[in-house]
Amino acid sequence: MSSAERVLSFGASGTLHGVLTEPDPANRLEGAPAILCWNVGTNHHVGPHRVFVDLSRRLANLGFSTLRFDTSGLGDSAASRDDTRPDTERNVADVREAMQTLTKQRGFDQFVLVGFCSSVDAAHAVAVQAPEVVGVIYLEGYQYRTRRFYLQYPNRLLERNRWERLLRLKYPNLFGEPAALNDRSLDPETVFVRDYPTPEQLTTDLRKMVARGVQMLAMYSGGDTNYAYPEQFFDFVKAPDIAKNLELVFYPSADHTFFLVEHRERVMNYVSAWLHRKFDDAAPPSNGRRQRILEG
């Protein structure tokens, strides 16, 4: 199926830029929300390993329109010198600008926000406040260590991959690997700061959204994250009532940015299927499962 992509410039002085991917008019889902995604950390709007480009095109085939854009000062969007607001506040304003633009120019009145790692902050903040947000996707969203997390922690000592990492990176020559394998300068740097809500605040926020009927998908990976078991979410959000609007997915073999192609494919398939189930009236009803573990 075909789709069209065009540059969308918006914001007070037209200095915010993104790419709008729209389905073929014959394939458009009438009344469906527009999907929005933006920078993960300091990544460009294409997303880590181009995931937002692939996702946008996939969603267009299902009839959804998606805007992937750069917030102020990142990627292809300029920052205003006069704007002294903190990043978190400015990001929220940028997401709202994007929604207003899609309303004015394309007639959308409902939105689904895709937060991925640090971009979860703005997605969550806007979703709590804006009634036009009908869905939120939390990819590697808020996570808090729990008692069970710490109890399970020693199990990591039994994982072969962790020992292999330790030994191969520390002594590459012993394994016939180039010495450059031990070069830490090759690793990505963490350059952004997060403002986590407390678990209690998060619970309050999520309850507000449930009351509004907002649909939520939360996906967590394993690896070196602070998430260690499928139901950890409901050990820090102590509100089982939220489960009626929130689908929880745990992908233990995946890493934080879904580095492997196969892992990204599974995540995109899941996200696409979830959007289809929740926002396409013609889709078959959900099987009612609220928690899933992705294997492999």
Added chain:
Amino acid sequence: MKPMFFGDSKRKLYGVYDAPTGTKRRSHAVLLCYPGVQEYGTSLWGFRRLSAMLAQAGHHVLRFDYFGTGDSAGRVEEGAVDTWVADIQQAALELKDISGARQLSILGKRLGGALAVKACQAGLDAKRLVLWDPVVHGSAYVSELETWDTRRNLLLLHAERRGSGASELLGYPFPLTQRQQLQSLNLVGELPGAVKNVAIFASEARDGYRRLHEAYVSAGLSSELLQAADAADGGQAGAQGRAQLSGSILADMANKLEDASAA
């Protein structure tokens, strides 16, 4: 910054054009060629800064995504050396068209440098070619990326995925045909067509850069081999590890392109 799509409707390319912003306005344009997709993410910010510096100096600048990368049409696995070379030619035409500039220079980083040389060899004319840590020998380049890939896989607990011959590289699909095409690249002995003026910026001393420079000098080209001002900027670190770039390297390159427009 003016983002746009250009080219054939079935394989549209995404680019960002910077018009001159300073007091000077030259009839000289600069085309910036990104590295390969595996090094794209860590190069974007430097290219944005370089583009802004050149625009401030009065140049028209275009940076663009090759087919199958960034926002351009296509999937990563559909990319091929020939199509990326054709993309450079297409982008050069677009830049001349939107800017009205009579003269064009090209800057290419890593794989983008090698592709720029091939585009010039295929007939694209440029006043000056600036090659930033260019890929000289494709086999060494692929091997280098594979080392980073191994490290990244180990770090992310995907130890079973490490090693050469895999169908993906640094998080992107890497089909065999693409691997073979890249491995067969060898810039030494390939002249950049009608281009007579080349500057090679090297972040670290590599035999390949010296041999490339010597080959160009032997062929009668005006070639300079320049040490990048801040060695921490480029090469391995600049390509894979660092999000930040010092302005000194970019300023040196901008000056080199400035020379081209003044010549």
